[in-house]
Amino acid sequence: MNAMPPATLTLRFLQREFRERFTGSLSGSAWALLQPLIQLGVYSFVFVHVFKARIPGADAPGYVPFLVTALWPWNAFSEAILRSTSVIQNNAALIGKVALPREILVLASVCTSFAVHIAGFVAILLVLRVGTGDIAIRGLPIALLLYVPLFALALGISLACAAVQVFVRDLAQLLGQLLPLMMFGAPVFYDRALLPPAVQPWLSLNPFTFYADAFRVALLHHGSVEWQSVAVAVVVAALVLAAGIVVFRRLDAHFEDFL
Template sequence: MQALALALHLARRDLKNRYLGSFSGGAWALVQPLVQLAVYAFVFGYLFKARVPGADAPGYVPFLVVAMWPWVAFSEAVTRATTAIQDNASLIGKVSLPRPALVLAPVLASFALHGAGFVALLLVLAAAGTGVHLSGLLLALPALLLLFALALGISLLLSAMQVFVRDIAPALPQILMLWMFISPVFYARDILPEEYRSWMDFNPYSVFVEYFRFALLGMPPPGARGVVVGVAAVLLAVVTGYAAFRRLERHFEDFL
């Protein structure tokens, strides 16, 4: 409970300091993904004429929103949390505190910020008659919690490794971008050659994409194998990340 209370305090401070002195305040957290979404929607939906398979398929913008916005929360959480121990080097060894809370805080802040933006955008899309089912938000909540756990597990592992291998943080944005493009964020797996479609089941984020589209857009649900792989990936990330963090934290002071 002490770790959670500290993480919540640090998350609130992070959100406050992140936009302190900004004219737009926290609104920039909504504007930035919106601009990114507009660019992707223009490039893929207008220039490349991307279409969603199926006669009763939703428009391309809601199709993209329900997959990309959770990704923004996930990728920002991992990126910011990876340097959490390094960024708080002045506290390590000087103050007795639960160190995993330093990693949990940016993950909480990112999901809280972009989660609120996600709900706001879904409300706008539903009001515009784009086919978004707001009743599916309750169905989507378990997937969001699992995605949060996946981000936390990966962040615990990477933040501990970042103390010893400083090349991780600079390389991470490129790795996450590659992961986004090989996930069915901008496309449905149905457009892939049939022999490659089943490989999507082994990409953990694919099950989240397809589940969000199932819950919020009424599209087909992910297959059983994809769900098993996705849940297994979350459990593996949390267990491995926490174990590695606990094993390596005793050496943090020597390398910070």
């Protein structure tokens, strides 16, 4: 295993992540598609039929497509961070026996979360396209491209958190509280137009706000995104990824002393 190139190692750990994730479930890997469809049904019932949620504007999309186009990218982002934060700690026995680049463990975990949620995202978009007609399928390539900087952002945060978790064991629990705050601080469940004008600019300080807006522009033609916001999002993702790599490699040498 020591002689394996990093790409082969990453593939092996990806396969292991998928096996661990779906082994024992009744539907196996099909659950990756069934779960989002079940969630779609639940959200449709709760938000549309119970809460009567609506998006303001005569040409506004339905609330469920509005929610889905931001919530599923958020699910990929948040789950990738939460699942990968403890990955070094959970693989302490393997790290003690095998010499391997530890970043691969984090990378495999983040890749698995994104792969699962992207598959579910595409399935839901196709269902919504048939059921409501709100989804602009021609925007799907752009939406998938948006996952690239989002993935880099999540990977950078995950690398830093996974390294720090080795020394601060309650970081994962803290993230479980902070990530929902980050979600509600971005226009995932609501349209930023509903907020007072003085408050709306503050949402841009949340790095996920750009993605919520951009996915809706691409798939619903709702709202707007300036090109400078795209550049800022890419630069932020690259800087966070670089910072995560630096933090991880600085702490990597001390892992064995605390695992």
